[in-house]
Amino acid sequence: MKFSTKEDLEIPIDDVFTMLSDFDSYERAVLRHGADVSRTDNIDGEGIGMSWKARATVRGKKREFDVKLVDFDRPNQMLFDVKTNNMSATFLIELVAMSRMRTRMRLELDVRPQTLSARLLMQSAKLARNTLNRRYKTRIAHFASDLEERYKKGLRTAGV
Numbered sequence: 001m002k003f004s005t006k007e008d009l010e011i012p013i014d015d016v017f018t019m020l021s022d023f024d025s026y027e028r029a030v031l032r033h034g035a036d037v038s039r040t041d042n043i044d045g046e047g048i049g050m051s052w053k054a055r056a057t058v059r060g061k062k063r064e065f066d067v068k069l070v071d072f073d074r075p076n077q078m079l080f081d082v083k084t085n086n087m088s089a090t091f092l093i094e095l096v097a098m099s100r101m102r103t104r105m106r107l108e109l110d111v112r113p114q115t116l117s118a119r120l121l122m123q124s125a126k127l128a129r130n131t132l133n134r135r136y137k138t139r140i141a142h143f144a145s146d147l148e149e150r151y152k153k154g155l156r157t158a159g160v
Helices: 013-020 023-032 116-127 129-153
Strands: 002-009 036-039 051-058 061-073 077-083 087-099 102-113
Touching: 002 129, 013 087, 013 102, 013 129, 023 036, 023 051, 102 116, 102 129, 116 129
Parallel strands: none
Antiparallel strands: 002 102, 036 051, 051 061, 061 077, 077 087, 087 102
């Protein structure tokens, strides 16, 4: 199942990419929301091969996620692979400069079941596809407006 949306931001593309690639702020945000996250790579700085292990309660069960950064093309895109016991997903962040001060951000999440129980879950999710799609777009719109507010205040971190 694929979810995709785009938002136009009044922020230069380099600044958007810098805010989106502030991985330390995402780690802190995940911890503030009650999940556990830890880096599992030995890479200094940021780039392809960065990876994390996260544990969070989702739908009442403790779940583990393995996340790996598989494409890092500054300032154009980042691609993450996400794996759990019964599902895999890719998360794409794509940026396009519309003008010197305007950037189009496209976010795409593609979730694929890996087990029979996950396939059944995906079938029921497809029935609620419009609702899930609307929620996804609403969250991304809020995230985009938060990025613009932080940029206006001079805070160049993502701070989910």
